[in-house]
Amino acid sequence: MVFIATALYIEAKPIIEYYDLKKDVENRYFQVFKNEEITLIVTGIGKINSSIAVSHAATKYSCDFDDYIINIGICGSKDSNDKLGSIYLINKIIDNETKKNYIPDVLINHFFEESDIETFNYVVNDATLMSAKLCDMEASGFYQAASKYFETHRIYLLKIVSDNVSLSAVSKETVYNLIKNTIEEISKFIEIVKTSFKKTEIFSPQEKDIIDFLSQTLKLTASQRQIFYKACLHYKVRKGENITFLKDFYDISVNNKEERKRAFAQILAHLR
Amino acid sequence: MRKFSHIYVEKEVLDSPLTQNIIKKFTKSKVVIIDRYNEVFNRPNQNYVVQKDHQNLIIAKKRYDFIYRGSKLCENFGNINFYHTSNILNCIYDCDYCYLQGMYPSGHLVIFVNIEDYFKEVDKLTQDKKVYLSISYETDLLALEYLTDFVRMWVDYATKNKNVTIEIRTKSSNFSAVYSLKVLDNVIFAWTLLPQPVIDKYERFTPSLEDRIKSIKKAISKGLKIRISIEPVMYIDDFENIYKNFVKEFFLKIPVEGIKDVNIGAFRMVKEQAKKIEKLKEHSPIFCYDTVLKGGVFTYKDAEYFERFVYNEVIKYIEKEKVYILNYLPQN
Numbered sequence: 067m068v069f070i071a072t073a074l075y076i077e078a079k080p081i082i083e084y085y086d087l088k089k090d091v092e093n094r095y096f097q098v099f100k101n102e103e104i105t106l107i108v109t110g111i112g113k114i115n116s117s118i119a120v121s122h123a124a125t126k127y128s129c130d131f132d133d134y135i136i137n138i139g140i141c142g143s144k145d146s147n148d149k150l151g152s153i154y155l156i157n158k159i160i161d162n163e164t165k166k167n168y169i170p171d172v173l174i175n176h177f178f179e180e181s182d183i184e185t186f187n188y189v190v191n192d193a194t195l196m197s198a199k200l201c202d203m204e205a206s207g208f209y210q211a212a213s214k215y216f217e218t219h220r221i222y223l224l225k226i227v228s229d230n231v232s233l234s235a236v237s238k239e240t241v242y243n244l245i246k247n248t249i250e251e252i253s254k255f256i257e258i259v260k261t262s263f264k265k266t267e268i269f270s271p272q273e274k275d276i277i278d279f280l281s282q283t284l285k286l287t288a289s290q291r292q293i294f295y296k297a298c299l300h301y302k303v304r305k306g307e308n309i310t311f312l313k314d315f316y317d318i319s320v321n322n323k324e325e326r327k328r329a330f331a332q333i334l335a336h337l338r
Numbered sequence: 339m340r341k342f343s344h345i346y347v348e349k350e351v352l353d354s355p356l357t358q359n360i361i362k363k364f365t366k367s368k369v370v371i372i373d374r375y376n377e378v379f380n381r382p383n384q385n386y387v388v389q390k391d392h393q394n395l396i397i398a399k400k401r402y403d404f405i406y407r408g409s410k411l412c413e414n415f416g417n418i419n420f421y422h423t424s425n426i427l428n429c430i431y432d433c434d435y436c437y438l439q440g441m442y443p444s445g446h447l448v449i450f451v452n453i454e455d456y457f458k459e460v461d462k463l464t465q466d467k468k469v470y471l472s473i474s475y476e477t478d479l480l481a482l483e484y485l486t487d488f489v490r491m492w493v494d495y496a497t498k499n500k501n502v503t504i505e506i507r508t509k510s511s512n513f514s515a516v517y518s519l520k521v522l523d524n525v526i527f528a529w530t531l532l533p534q535p536v537i538d539k540y541e542r543f544t545p546s547l548e549d550r551i552k553s554i555k556k557a558i559s560k561g562l563k564i565r566i567s568i569e570p571v572m573y574i575d576d577f578e579n580i581y582k583n584f585v586k587e588f589f590l591k592i593p594v595e596g597i598k599d600v601n602i603g604a605f606r607m608v609k610e611q612a613k614k615i616e617k618l619k620e621h622s623p624i625f626c627y628d629t630v631l632k633g634g635v636f637t638y639k640d641a642e643y644f645e646r647f648v649y650n651e652v653i654k655y656i657e658k659e660k661v662y663i664l665n666y667l668p669q670n
């Protein structure tokens with residue numbers, strides 16, 4: 067699952083349209099839009115809103131160990147040469163209020179320019195106040211909350227320049243178009259993220275079936291299942307051979323605890 | 339050497355010549371200025387294994403805790419004042435048995451560039467006593483010599499401080515990087531060696547046994563007496579034959595006169611670290627053989643046998659007096 071957080075509905079709209087996300091009508095607290103692969107939450111403006119919404123999304127939609135979260139939104143730039151619509155992957159966040167730095171773990175090969183960003187509690191109209199190149203109102207809150215639930219390399223921030231500093235001057239239509247114009251790139255980026263850290267599975271699907279089947283047939287307890295799984299794993303790593311020979315035990319039947327114990331010991335002996 | 343896609347540099351050391359030298363070598367890396375290295379290194383929720391696969395570099399200043407007392411799990415070669423220190427945290431190699439995986443929150447490499455501050459601390463520590471100082475426990479310093487020059491600086495320092503004996507432990511094949519250095523009594527180069535099949539199974543990115551041996555030969559040809567570290571002795575199928583051939587081959591290639599001593603120690607690790615590593619790397623072969631917990635230490639059930647076996651092979655070629663063994667105390 068990829069979680070996406072945007073501050074405004076108008077930032078989310080092009081993403082909702084592109085991925086054909088459906089509104090979760092049961093959510094009373096936030097606007098959430100989903101399909102099977104993406105959960106998008108509209109957080110509201112500001113770092114506190116962003117962190118509350120990220121926590122809500124991560125817990126309510128049960129984020130998993132291998133999920134990702136991306137903050138997508140507009141930002142200001144103090145670089146007057148920066149073109150509107152330039153898109154950046156953030157590699158450092160400065161919280162203007164606390165002066166703390168937050169450093170996302172950028173471990174993927176990607177095609178975006180990178181930049182730092184400073185999160186303010188207010189709309190910045192004066193570029194001299196900024197110590198980073200970009201400014202926004204959510205990044206530090208987003209990152210702090212996200213890093214409670216997601217590993218550092220599973221958190222990303224993509225920021226699109228909407229103005230040379232003053233955010234307030236941007237119309238809704240401009241914001242919509244800025245995101246819409248970059249949506250192809252964003253979706254390519256999401257694909258990279260999704261495929262970058264794929265874990266190699268040690269067991270084939272067939273082997274997994276065997277472990278499940280035998281655990282059920284033998285009515286193994288939770289801790290016995292754990293022992294069985296480890297024994298299979300160790301066998302495979304040690305010998306470099308698969309465990310399909312365990313199919314020979316498929317017709318084993320156990321009627322009581324004693325029989326189960328014996329059968330289990332017999333199987334384990336083959337894995338030693 | 340894999341390149342670092344990102345180099346995080348503490349503002350305070352950005353202008354240090356060493357920092358600039360390192361940055362110059364990685365023109366394609368993104369440089370990110372930070373305040374303190376722990377903003378990167380100690381972040382919550384990092385994944386050591388993924389970071390090790392995509393390792394980045396942090397350049398920082400060490401501010402406190404420069405020198406540590408040696409751990410009970412390390413061989414102290416009869417030295418009472420046994421200490422270790424690290425200019426670098428983490429390593430460019432990736433051994434399955436490496437205890438750093440269970441110790442550090444991050445897999446990224448940290449280089450502390452303020453080496454002079456380390457020297458000042460060693461000055462203080464050695465004012466009134468002799469100290470044995472291992473400088474390459476938490477990394478492989480020699481492997482990174484082309485980047486940092488730290489080994490050369492430490493050896494230069496040792497010429498001026500006779501109260502310190504420095505041990506530089508390595509798996510690298512990079513001795514030529516320091517070939518021109520002076521031979522000193524108080525600097526010991528120690529190579530960690532294991533049989534090639536064990537290297538293949540348990541170590542990633544380290545040089546082959548053959549390349550390490552070439553490096554050792556070079557060191558000996560310069561007049562150095564080197565230490566051989568056969569540890570951690572790792573289990574492998576056909577253990578006896580593999581280790582027997584390894585010891586034999588090694589002594590065929592390396593003149594005994596060039597060897598100062600040999601130390602042997604079976605795989606062992608503090609319980610908590612082992613637990614953490616098993617969680618990170620459940621597929622790691624180290625957990626797939628018979629292991630036990632002995633007094634808070636995670637080791638092989640047959641650790642003493644493994645050590646003794648290797649010991650008995652080694653003493654076929656070199657005097658007993660030169661062989662240190664961790665668990666098993668040889669009786670005369």
Ligand code: SF4
Nearest residue numbers: 429431432433436477
């Ligand atoms: S060489 Fe030493 S420090 Fe480096 S990974 Fe291997 S065991 Fe760890």
